[in-house]
Amino acid sequence: MALETALAGLYGPEDFGNPVHGRPAAPARSRVTAEERARALPMPSLEWTPEVERATAHLYEKVKAVIPPVEWPFMAPYIKAINELKRERNAVILAHNYQTPEIFNCVADIGGDSLKLAIEATKVKADTIIQCGVHFMAETSKILNPAKTVLIPDSRAGCSLASSITGEDVRLLRERFPGVPVVAYVNTSADVKAEVDICCTSSNAVQVVESLGADTVIMLPDQYLAKYVASKTRVKIIAWKGACEVHERFTGDELRSYRTADPGVQIIAHPECPPDVIAEADFTGSTAHMINWVRDNKPKRVVLVTECSMADNVQAELPQIEFVKPCNLCPHMKRITLPKIWGSLVYMREEVTIDPMIADKARRSVERMINLKN
Ligand code: 13P
Numbered sequence: 001m002a003l004e005t006a007l008a009g010l011y012g013p014e015d016f017g018n019p020v021h022g023r024p025a026a027p028a029r030s031r032v033t034a035e036e037r038a039r040a041l042p043m044p045s046l047e048w049t050p051e052v053e054r055a056t057a058h059l060y061e062k063v064k065a066v067i068p069p070v071e072w073p074f075m076a077p078y079i080k081a082i083n084e085l086k087r088e089r090n091a092v093i094l095a096h097n098y099q100t101p102e103i104f105n106c107v108a109d110i111g112g113d114s115l116k117l118a119i120e121a122t123k124v125k126a127d128t129i130i131q132c133g134v135h136f137m138a139e140t141s142k143i144l145n146p147a148k149t150v151l152i153p154d155s156r157a158g159c160s161l162a163s164s165i166t167g168e169d170v171r172l173l174r175e176r177f178p179g180v181p182v183v184a185y186v187n188t189s190a191d192v193k194a195e196v197d198i199c200c201t202s203s204n205a206v207q208v209v210e211s212l213g214a215d216t217v218i219m220l221p222d223q224y225l226a227k228y229v230a231s232k233t234r235v236k237i238i239a240w241k242g243a244c245e246v247h248e249r250f251t252g253d254e255l256r257s258y259r260t261a262d263p264g265v266q267i268i269a270h271p272e273c274p275p276d277v278i279a280e281a282d283f284t285g286s287t288a289h290m291i292n293w294v295r296d297n298k299p300k301r302v303v304l305v306t307e308c309s310m311a312d313n314v315q316a317e318l319p320q321i322e323f324v325k326p327c328n329l330c331p332h333m334k335r336i337t338l339p340k341i342w343g344s345l346v347y348m349r350e351e352v353t354i355d356p357m358i359a360d361k362a363r364r365s366v367e368r369m370i371n372l373k374n
């Protein structure tokens with residue numbers, strides 16, 4: 001089915017007279033509180049010394065294709081300190097594919113797309129999870145690990161999709177479409193997850209929609225992911241008007257100009273992109289599927305139509321491939337930095353908390369997705 005015309009309906013907060021929605025932006029983080037100071041660990045040195053250079057040389061090898069040597073002395077002391085603090089705090093770092101290369105390759109214990117991070121969160125043995133990603137990812141880890149401490153280095157790391165819809169919006173949609181099952185993209189708050197039947201990620205969205213055995217499904221909040229799924233299934237999709245502020249900026253024209261400049265170039269896109277972009281792409285898939293496509297196909301030159309840091313991370317692994325980076329940065333992902341991760345570990349800040357009743361309901365939707373058989 002054509003991507004542009006695939007949806008059975010498209011709704012937004014204005015359809016329910018409810019313009020106020022989303023997780024309120026967290027206030028800017030103030031100085032260290034007295035409580036945080038009381039539980040602080042002694043601060044490791046952040047000097048660039050021959051010892052730091054030696055201790056981090058193997059890590060620089062992993063990122064030397066994308067981080068110039070002149071920048072490394074500013075990063076390496078934090079990297080060494082973070083890796084030591086992780087052991088002292090019995091903490092693991094989960095990092096999304098959009099984290100910058102020094103975080104993704106040098107301090108993360110597990111890296112991946114939203115689906116992998118959710119699955120891996122269920123297997124964590126450590127006491128503390130540091131989520132290097134955005135707030136909904138940290139909430140997913142907390143939902144799956146209610147007894148563990150989940151920290152996010154900057155709780156202002158939001159997501160335009162997650163803030164486009166509330167639990168109340170989902171209840172109103174259910175009233176409008178009684179009996180129609182609701183699928184929520186994981187890019188939603190715990191409040192929204194608590195109101196839906198099942199979650200999905202961009203890796204498994206078609207499979208999740210078809211697993212419900214319904215002829216019509218409400219899929220929220222990403223209208224473009226919903227259009228993409230509708231073009232791949234017979235199930236009728238009613239969508240929400242949310243969009244990713246990073247992927248919606250790409251255009252088909254932009255991609256055609258890359259092809260005109262180099263007809264041999266391969267273009268691969270994330271399904272959060274608008275339909276004219278997906279129509280121009282040689283392959284569409286989640287961040288993990290995009291990475292696997294590059295690993296398997298080893299194109300000479302490839303355009304990754306997604307967040308910039310992912311191209312850097314794949315380039316660090318596959319330096320022989322030429323990456324064209326249309327480069328839209330996710331401002332939320334970029335709030336996570338080495339100094340803030342270091343601060344998280346020293347002061348055990350910023351803790352993610354969820355009302356246990358909401359977390360219990362949200363867990364059912366996330367686990368139903370994780371337990372789906374391939
Ligand atoms: P993935 O599930 O493909 O990693 O995507 C998450 C995301 O936020 C993309 O913008």
Ligand code: SF4
Binds near residue numbers: 160331
């Ligand atoms: Fe949200 Fe888009 Fe950023 Fe992903 S890239 S976290 S969907 S705003």
